Amino acid sequence: MRQKADEDKGDHFSLTREETRMRRLFLFSMAVAALSFGLVVNLDPRAIAQQSAPGAGKTYVQAGTLIAVPGEPAQTRKTIIIENGRISAIRDGFVEERGGAVIDLRAKTVLPGLIDSHVHLLNETGPSQRLDVVTKSEADFAVEGYANALKNLRAGFTTVADLGAGNGDDAIFAIRDSIRAGKLIGPRILAAGSTVTPTGGHGDIQGYRDDVMEVLGRASTCNGADDCRRAVREQVRAGADVIKITATGGVLSNIAAGTEQQFFDDELVAIVETARQLGRKVTAHAHGVTGVNAALRAGVASIEHGTFLDAESIRLFKEKGAVLVPTVLAGRFVENEAKTGTWMTPAQRAKALDVGPRMLDMLRRAKAGGVTIAFGTDTGVSKHGDNAQEFGLWIEAGFTPPEALRAATIGAATHLGIAAETGSISVGKAADIIAVDGDPLRDVGVLLDVDFVMARGVVAKE
Numbered sequence: 001m002r003q004k005a006d007e008d009k010g011d012h013f014s015l016t017r018e019e020t021r022m023r024r025l026f027l028f029s030m031a032v033a034a035l036s037f038g039l040v041v042n043l044d045p046r047a048i049a050q051q052s053a054p055g056a057g058k059t060y061v062q063a064g065t066l067i068a069v070p071g072e073p074a075q076t077r078k079t080i081i082i083e084n085g086r087i088s089a090i091r092d093g094f095v096e097e098r099g100g101a102v103i104d105l106r107a108k109t110v111l112p113g114l115i116d117s118h119v120h121l122l123n124e125t126g127p128s129q130r131l132d133v134v135t136k137s138e139a140d141f142a143v144e145g146y147a148n149a150l151k152n153l154r155a156g157f158t159t160v161a162d163l164g165a166g167n168g169d170d171a172i173f174a175i176r177d178s179i180r181a182g183k184l185i186g187p188r189i190l191a192a193g194s195t196v197t198p199t200g201g202h203g204d205i206q207g208y209r210d211d212v213m214e215v216l217g218r219a220s221t222c223n224g225a226d227d228c229r230r231a232v233r234e235q236v237r238a239g240a241d242v243i244k245i246t247a248t249g250g251v252l253s254n255i256a257a258g259t260e261q262q263f264f265d266d267e268l269v270a271i272v273e274t275a276r277q278l279g280r281k282v283t284a285h286a287h288g289v290t291g292v293n294a295a296l297r298a299g300v301a302s303i304e305h306g307t308f309l310d311a312e313s314i315r316l317f318k319e320k321g322a323v324l325v326p327t328v329l330a331g332r333f334v335e336n337e338a339k340t341g342t343w344m345t346p347a348q349r350a351k352a353l354d355v356g357p358r359m360l361d362m363l364r365r366a367k368a369g370g371v372t373i374a375f376g377t378d379t380g381v382s383k384h385g386d387n388a389q390e391f392g393l394w395i396e397a398g399f400t401p402p403e404a405l406r407a408a409t410i411g412a413a414t415h416l417g418i419a420a421e422t423g424s425i426s427v428g429k430a431a432d433i434i435a436v437d438g439d440p441l442r443d444v445g446v447l448l449d450v451d452f453v454m455a456r457g458v459v460a461k462e
């Protein structure tokens with residue numbers, strides 16, 4: 001797609017003078033129309049009357065039970081006041097003022113919007129995925145990606161990290177930017193763009209005819225330390241918030257290359273150093289212990305999956321201050337599909353049956369070892385909107401409901417570097433707020449049915 005952007009630029013240069021003049025005239029008249037529309041709206045007498053009321057422009061969210069900061073005790077009968085998308089105050093009792101909007105959640109439990117540290121918005125695993133890569137356009141990926149983003153949001157996830165957009169990196173950046181600018185409603189998205197991977201590695205294209213792979217080849221595929229520096233730089237230039245790499249093989253790549261280390265140590269170090277120079281963290285997909293430990297030694301900020309981690313991995317996690325994103329739901333999903341579905345290739349099926357059943361025990365061992373763990377699901381492997389199914393698996397692995405909820409709010413926000421912006425219901429933070437029936441501090445099952453969602457002050461579900 002980057003090549004296509006260059007071609008588009010070429011088109012602009014070839015415009016005739018007359019065309020350029022007409023285009024300017026059109027843009028100018030559009031700007032005038034937009035401005036006058038704004039003036040008309042502002043001159044509406046009802047708007048003026050509202051602005052003079054004390055509650056004008058404010059929203060009052062009345063919470064029967066409030067879990068403002070997961071990990072701290074819940075409170076009852078509170079009102080969250082929201083102005084310009086941010087939490088401006090939290091008051092005792094049920095408060096409202098003339099001119100303000102009231103959202104009555106007196107019968108609900110209100111908590112911060114959930115955060116999924118690992119999703120793939122542009123696709124969903126299934127029988128058509130291998131064909132989709134060669135039939136869908138980037139526009140198709142953009143439209144489907146946005147529809148999937150809404151499914152994540154309506155499931156209560158007001159922030160997601162998209163860790164690998166395949167051949168749709170332009171699409172994911174456009175979705176992210178449109179939501180960020182307030183043009184579209186959606187979850188806050190942090191996007192990695194394309195995964196940095198070695199040729200034949202888990203993030204590469206596999207199992208197509210040579211000329212097809214030639215066309216599908218990505219700038220993020222690299223070999224050797226120098227080339228991997230280039231790949232990281234290109235991802236940052238394209239708009240990546242975080243660098244995602246494949247340190248080991250993976251389940252759903254169509255190659256029988258195992259799930260151990262795939263980047264050399266010097267490549268890993270080059271990737272981490274280059275990202276650091278450009279102000280980005282690196283997160284590494286890693287199943288096999290050789291790759292988990294090599295990536296941790298190289299200084300990645302986090303490990304996605306971590307399936308075969310051992311005592312040395314746990315020691316390295318703590319020594320380096322790295323975070324684990326366990327994605328047990330993805331393991332459960334691919335195991336089920338390998339046993340009951342018909343679409344996996346033999347290479348995928350063998351790895352799914354090896355990796356899937358081990359992930360719950362991995363999470364149990366990591367928790368017992370004192371590793372910092374952030375919530376993430378690899379949704380897009382499993383169905384968009386099913387993200388909260390991960391909570392039940394954490395309980396199976398020995399987490400208490402408050403621990404799991406903390407990892408999906410303030411814990412994930414800290415991991416993603418956005419704790420000043422979201423992750424708790426606190427004055428000054430964005431109004432990312434959800435509500436459920438029942439008590440998620442006793443039963444995480446209630447998080448499967450989120451009744452109300454607000455993202456940066458905009459109601460997305462009620």
Ligand SMILES: [Zn+2]
Pocket residue numbers: 118119120163164378
């Ligand atoms: Zn993933």
